[in-house]
Amino acid sequence: MSALPDPSPEIADYAHPERLVTTAWLAEHLGEEGLVVVESDEDVLLYDTGHIPGSVRIDWHLDLNDPVTRDYVDGERFAELMGQNGIGRDTTVVLYGDRSNWWAAYALWVFTLFGHPDVRLLNGGRAAWVAEGRPMTREAPRREPAEYPVVQRDDSRVRAFKEDVLAHLGRPLVDVRSPGEYSGELLHMPDYPQEGAVRGGHIPGAANVPWGRAAAEDGRFRPRDELEELYLDEAGLSPDDEVVAYCRIGERSSHTWFVLTHLLGFPHVRNYDGSWTEWGNAVRVPVARGTDPGTVG
Amino acid sequence: MSAGDLPEALAEIAADFAAATTRQRLDLLLEFSDELPDLPERYAGRLDELEQVDECQAPVFLTVEVEDSPGRRVHLFVDAPAEAPTTRGFAGILHAGLDGLPAEEVLQVPDDAPMRLGLAEAVSPLRVRGMVGMLSRIKRQVRLKAAAG
Numbered sequence: 173m174s175a176l177p178d179p180s181p182e183i184a185d186y187a188h189p190e191r192l193v194t195t196a197w198l199a200e201h202l203g204e205e206g207l208v209v210v211e212s213d214e215d216v217l218l219y220d221t222g223h224i225p226g227s228v229r230i231d232w233h234l235d236l237n238d239p240v241t242r243d244y245v246d247g248e249r250f251a252e253l254m255g256q257n258g259i260g261r262d263t264t265v266v267l268y269g270d271r272s273n274w275w276a277a278y279a280l281w282v283f284t285l286f287g288h289p290d291v292r293l294l295n296g297g298r299a300a301w302v303a304e305g306r307p308m309t310r311e312a313p314r315r316e317p318a319e320y321p322v323v324q325r326d327d328s329r330v331r332a333f334k335e336d337v338l339a340h341l342g343r344p345l346v347d348v349r350s351p352g353e354y355s356g357e358l359l360h361m362p363d364y365p366q367e368g369a370v371r372g373g374h375i376p377g378a379a380n381v382p383w384g385r386a387a388a389e390d391g392r393f394r395p396r397d398e399l400e401e402l403y404l405d406e407a408g409l410s411p412d413d414e415v416v417a418y419c420r421i422g423e424r425s426s427h428t429w430f431v432l433t434h435l436l437g438f439p440h441v442r443n444y445d446g447s448w449t450e451w452g453n454a455v456r457v458p459v460a461r462g463t464d465p466g467t468v469g
Numbered sequence: 470m471s472a473g474d475l476p477e478a479l480a481e482i483a484a485d486f487a488a489a490t491t492r493q494r495l496d497l498l499l500e501f502s503d504e505l506p507d508l509p510e511r512y513a514g515r516l517d518e519l520e521q522v523d524e525c526q527a528p529v530f531l532t533v534e535v536e537d538s539p540g541r542r543v544h545l546f547v548d549a550p551a552e553a554p555t556t557r558g559f560a561g562i563l564h565a566g567l568d569g570l571p572a573e574e575v576l577q578v579p580d581d582a583p584m585r586l587g588l589a590e591a592v593s594p595l596r597v598r599g600m601v602g603m604l605s606r607i608k609r610q611v612r613l614k615a616a617a618g
Contacts, residue, residue: 214526216592217554220499233593270552 187437212279222308258315268294272387281426332442345378369452418444479566494591501561524602527553559600572615
């Protein structure tokens with residue numbers, strides 16, 4: 173049993189409004205059967221300082237990544253994680269988090285690898301909920317475990333590997349990192365720890381659209397016309413394009429993947445989660461430096 | 470885990486963490502986050518005079534004062550935002566474990582002390598690196614200020 177879509181005009185213009193809910197919709201439906209709210213943040217402890225009543229925490233690092241191999245968890249582990257959080261295959265999952273849903277979008281993308289049918293983002297994330305003075309609690313939720321089937325991860329549709337990107341060169345790529353990382357002046361995000369890339373720059377031909385430009389000051393997504401201006405007019409993408417988005421480890425580009433796929437309705441967008449921490453260390457892959465996208469070969 | 474070469478207060482904290490489950494470690498870390506003292510009045514609005522900890526994902530600033538008396542006791546001041554409770558928790562642990570110690574003892578704290586709290590499993594090794602950065606900056610400041618005084 174899943175919840176009905178949110179019919180709010182705030183999200184009605186997007187290509188797939190059923191992938192978003194508003195804070196008002198969530199407040200009204202909180203606690204309903206068939207709905208589980210999941211918080212996913214950059215800071216693993218933020219949930220403990222207060223969360224939406226009844227919500228559970230899923231952490232990108234501790235829960236969604238394999239602890240040994242650089243990869244996501246497998247179908248067995250994902251089923252276990254869902255089950256212990258009271259999520260069934262037919263549950264409506266609403267994800268929200270800090271930093272304009274940056275990490276929540278990453279979690280949503282991982283849910284998509286497992287084909288979870290109904291997974292949505294809370295427009296505006298944690299900041300919008302808090303700014304409206306809606307309830308938060310430190311109380312741990314009590315959720316009955318659920319049965320979740322073991323579904324094999326499908327990496328073929330929304331995920332790109334390095335080999336896929338090499339084969340894709342010459343077609344549209346979006347680099348969603350900061351301009352300094354794109355040009356090669358910086359090897360990592362401003363204000364963030366060095367996470368080890370031995371070369372700076374970008375994949376030749378990639379347009380630079382920093383991920384945060386898709387979000388407004390209040391953390392909500394920008395309206396559809398503004399997003400079209402950004403990705404269609406400015407970055408030159410077209411909805412029929414096959415697009416690959418990347419960043420440093422694939423989290424910021426999940427946010428852009430969500431925007432292109434669900435808000436603008438591009439059907440063929442993949443996220444390259446190896447991103448610059450793989451490409452910037454790989455031997456003999458082409459790299460472009462400077463502010464110009466550059467060309468291949 | 471060996472806590473033998475940690476100062477007493479930090480060794481006690483390490484022992485508490487060692488005895489806790491992964492879940493309880495997060496609760497403990499949250500307590501340290503809640504207990505991190507605010508910056509005193511004299512540092513209010515003067516973050517630019519403090520040292521930024523680049524290893525942390527959140528904007529964190531710290532400074533140390535070394536008493537100009539024979540004990541050369543160290544006082545630690547850290548500013549970290551409420552939206553970054555993990556980072557605040559790291560700062561809270563270092564504050565509880567090091568504040569008031571003689572400079573010499575602070576300098577003897579092993580650089581890998583943050584790795585011995587069992588936090589890597591609770592919050593991920595990547596995040597614990599921020600705390601290693603904080604400790605090394607504290608020690609560097611203590612070394613400079615103790616030598617200058």
